[in-house]
Amino acid sequence: MALRLDIALGVLGLALVAAAVWAIFLCIRKSWGRARSVASKTFWLSAVVQGLAWFVIPVAVVSHVVRVAPDGATTSKARILGESISEGMNLTAPLVRGTPAALVVWGIAVWRLRKAKAGGPTSSQ
Numbered sequence: 718m719a720l721r722l723d724i725a726l727g728v729l730g731l732a733l734v735a736a737a738v739w740a741i742f743l744c745i746r747k748s749w750g751r752a753r754s755v756a757s758k759t760f761w762l763s764a765v766v767q768g769l770a771w772f773v774i775p776v777a778v779v780s781h782v783v784r785v786a787p788d789g790a791t792t793s794k795a796r797i798l799g800e801s802i803s804e805g806m807n808l809t810a811p812l813v814r815g816t817p818a819a820l821v822v823w824g825i826a827v828w829r830l831r832k833a834k835a836g837g838p839t840s841s842q
Contacts, residue, residue: 720804723774726770726805730766740755740759740819740822741822743755743822752822752823752826756822757819771809779798
C-alpha cells in the first residue's frame with residue numbers, strides 16, 4: 718500500500734515539476750500575475766508531497782509494522798523504515814529541483830509585481 722502511495726506521489730511530483738516549468742515560462746513571458754499564482758501553488762503542493770513521501774508514509778509504515786509484529790526484530794523494523802524513506806525520496810526526486818525553482822519564480826514574480834505597482838501607470842507606457 719505504501720509503495721502505491723509513493724508511486725502516486727511520484728506521478729503528482731512529475732506534474733508539479735511540469736507546473737514549475739510552466740511558471741518559469743510565464744516568468745519569461747513576463748506574465749507576472751499568473752507566474753506568481755502557478756509558482757506559489759506549485760511550491761506549497763510540492764512541499765506537502767515531499768512531506769508526505771519523506772516523513773508521513775514511512776512513519777505510518779513503521780507504525781503498522783510495530784502493531785502487526787510488536788515482538789519483531791529491531792533490525793527488520795529499521796530496515797523497513799529505511800526502505801520506505803528511500804522509496805519516497807527516490808520517487809519524488811524531481812521535486813528536489815522543482816520546488817526551489819518554483820520558490821525563485823514566485824519571489825521574482827512578487828518582486829516584479831510590487832515594482833510595477835510602485836512605478837504607477839507611467840512605468841507601463
